[in-house]
Amino acid sequence: MATLRGADLVARALARAGAKQLFSLSGNQVMVVYDAAVDARLGIVHTRHEGAAVHMADAWGRLTGEPGVALLTAGPGHANGMGALYNALGAEAPLVLLSGHAPLAQLGTDAFQELRQAEAAAPLCKASWTAQDAARLGEDMARAFRIAKSGRPGPVHVSLPYDLLDAKLDAAQLSLPESAAFAASPQPLAAAAASAILEALARAARPLIFVAPAMAAGRGRRLREALRSATGIPVLHSESPRGIADPSLGAMPDLLGEADLVLLLGRKLDFTLRFGKPPAFDAGCAFIHIDPEAEALRRGAAAIGDPARLLRSEQADAFSAAEALIAGAQHGFRPAVAQAKWTSAVDAALAARPAEWAAPASAEGAVHPLAVAREVQKALAARPQAVLVCDGGEFGQWAQACAGDALRITNGPSGGIGGSIPYAIAACLAHPGAPVIATLGDGSCGFYLAEFETAARCGAPFVAVVGNDARWNAEHLIQLRSYGPTRAIGCEMQPTRYDLAVAALGGHGEHVTRAADLGAAIERALAAGKPACVNVEIAPLAAPMLSRSGTPPGGAH
Numbered sequence: 129m130a131t132l133r134g135a136d137l138v139a140r141a142l143a144r145a146g147a148k149q150l151f152s153l154s155g156n157q158v159m160v161v162y163d164a165a166v167d168a169r170l171g172i173v174h175t176r177h178e179g180a181a182v183h184m185a186d187a188w189g190r191l192t193g194e195p196g197v198a199l200l201t202a203g204p205g206h207a208n209g210m211g212a213l214y215n216a217l218g219a220e221a222p223l224v225l226l227s228g229h230a231p232l233a234q235l236g237t238d239a240f241q242e243l244r245q246a247e248a249a250a251p252l253c254k255a256s257w258t259a260q261d262a263a264r265l266g267e268d269m270a271r272a273f274r275i276a277k278s279g280r281p282g283p284v285h286v287s288l289p290y291d292l293l294d295a296k297l298d299a300a301q302l303s304l305p306e307s308a309a310f311a312a313s314p315q316p317l318a319a320a321a322a323s324a325i326l327e328a329l330a331r332a333a334r335p336l337i338f339v340a341p342a343m344a345a346g347r348g349r350r351l352r353e354a355l356r357s358a359t360g361i362p363v364l365h366s367e368s369p370r371g372i373a374d375p376s377l378g379a380m381p382d383l384l385g386e387a388d389l390v391l392l393l394g395r396k397l398d399f400t401l402r403f404g405k406p407p408a409f410d411a412g413c414a415f416i417h418i419d420p421e422a423e424a425l426r427r428g429a430a431a432i433g434d435p436a437r438l439l440r441s442e443q444a445d446a447f448s449a450a451e452a453l454i455a456g457a458q459h460g461f462r463p464a465v466a467q468a469k470w471t472s473a474v475d476a477a478l479a480a481r482p483a484e485w486a487a488p489a490s491a492e493g494a495v496h497p498l499a500v501a502r503e504v505q506k507a508l509a510a511r512p513q514a515v516l517v518c519d520g521g522e523f524g525q526w527a528q529a530c531a532g533d534a535l536r537i538t539n540g541p542s543g544g545i546g547g548s549i550p551y552a553i554a555a556c557l558a559h560p561g562a563p564v565i566a567t568l569g570d571g572s573c574g575f576y577l578a579e580f581e582t583a584a585r586c587g588a589p590f591v592a593v594v595g596n597d598a599r600w601n602a603e604h605l606i607q608l609r610s611y612g613p614t615r616a617i618g619c620e621m622q623p624t625r626y627d628l629a630v631a632a633l634g635g636h637g638e639h640v641t642r643a644a645d646l647g648a649a650i651e652r653a654l655a656a657g658k659p660a661c662v663n664v665e666i667a668p669l670a671a672p673m674l675s676r677s678g679t680p681p682g683g684a685h
């Protein structure tokens with residue numbers, strides 16, 4: 129009898145789902161999947177830490193809309209990947225995490241690397257389970273893809289016991305699920321609901337639309353642009369834990385209190401929107417809430433409190449709902465006359481940056497982070513296909529405040545720092561040939577520095593612009609604010625030559641100590657044809673404060 133291994137079923141199912149490569153770090157329990165990947169023509173991006181593999185799958189999912197697939201080994205490999213799931217969950221990235229697992233037959237015997245993996249991943253995932261039947265591994269893959277892409281997209285985990293992966297199955301008895309079984313199940317917004325919502329939006333004098341984190345890039349980005357042009361209503365997207373105080377929103381927080389109707393399109397009414405309460409929003413502001421999850425709608429209603437202020441609450445996914453609203457608006461959307469003035473005021477607030485930013489910024493002894501952000505912006509503006517990757521910390525926010533319309537991947541609402549190097553590698557793979565620039569602090573740079581070797585090996589020539597202030601500055605500033613200058617402790621680092629480290633890892637390094645040298649250094653790095661680090665000695669300045677509303681609870685991330 130012709131046989132197939134369980135691992136072959138997994139690899140064939142992944143290929144049928146459209147996966148191109150597995151972001152992985154090897155280990156005993158998954159080498160059989162590597163072997164199966166040869167026949168299924170799946171590439172392996174072999175990383176230097178499991179967290180990097182999960183971050184790469186996250187960025188792949190956000191940029192392409194198709195789940196990135198991470199393959200980790202059992203026990204310690206799986207455990208190492210957990211932290212990175214947190215970012216993917218917050219960013220609503222479709223992701224499938226597959227982990228090797230001790231054999232089912234040995235569970236409860238203190239087997240090698242035995243761990244309750246599905247339980248460990250559960251709070252970080254939409255769904256998490258351990259496969260139970262070798263012959264049904266294809267169905268497990270289809271279910272994982274379907275859940276990752278449906279409703280609010282997010283990570284899904286399946287643990288793959290070694291005895292299932294290595295089981296010899298009768299090939300004649302096996303069939304893979306059809307392609308449709310891997311696809312998202314849409315939760316549409318009924319046309320009648322869409323037209324009622326459009327009517328309410330048209331009547332409002334000062335409406336706003338806030339979209340889901342899932343609409344940051346890819347299809348979501350195209351839909352939010354189409355929604356804006358179909359309705360003329362400002363469509364706001366904020367992707368950091370600072371939410372309405374995100375530097376990319378300019379002076380918008382100061383105008384938000386004037387909105388009379390807010391449509392939440394797949395967007396939770398959570399801390400990023402200050403729970404919809406004053407002073408961020410007017411106490412009389414009305415809301416319409418569309419969300420794929422009943423629980424998010426329930427929480428939204430509870431946060432709003434007065435039922436009269438919640439005009440409608442509809443269960444639908446953000447993408448389907450955006451499509452229904454765009455289609456409805458194309459049949460004739462006649463906004464209230466007052467909206468034109470409001471929309472220009474919102475556009476002006478979004479674009480507002482302090483006047484002093486126009487003049488060359490200088491800071492004593494080191495480069496001002498604004499000078500770096502502006503040079504990055506220049507490089508991006510000259511390259512419409514470019515992808516920007518922003519890490520957290522103070523420095524990352526300067527870059528976000530200056531970045532204009534560039535397609536971007538940030539650390540997202542989770543606030544988790546350190547993922548930008550793996551994100552940038554995945555961006556190079558998802559957008560072959562497009563320039564990719566990552567901006568990150570020196571602390572964030574250390575998390576996955578070894579991935580420069582992965583990038584050199586895989587041909588991912590991104591440019592990391594490191595704002596090096598020899599500090600975990602975001603936390604240092606909290607110390608100064610909360611405990612006073614005499615109580616600063618533990619947040620200093622060495623002024624490290626990351627550029628030399630990157631050169632040693634197979635990349636290109638630039639060391640910049642003067643603003644005047646920045647532009648040429650970034651251009652050389654972009655032209656180097658290999659992964660590059662532009663290590664800039666910056667002044668340790670706080671992130672820009674663009675509105676009068678001040679720093680949100682929790683400060684900078």
Ligand SMILES: Cc1ncc(C[n+]2csc(CCOP(=O)(O)OP(=O)(O)O)c2C)c(N)n1
Pocket residue numbers: 520521522523524543544545546568569570571572573595597599600601602603684685
């Ligand atoms: C995974 C994770 N660990 C810790 C933090 C807390 N944190 C937020 S910003 C920051 C400092 C970042 O330092 P750096 O990358 O050098 O940027 P800087 O603020 O100095 O510009 C830290 C430790 C976090 N948000 N995420």
Ligand SMILES: [Mg+2]
Pocket residue numbers: 521569570571595596597598599600601
């Ligand atoms: Mg720093």
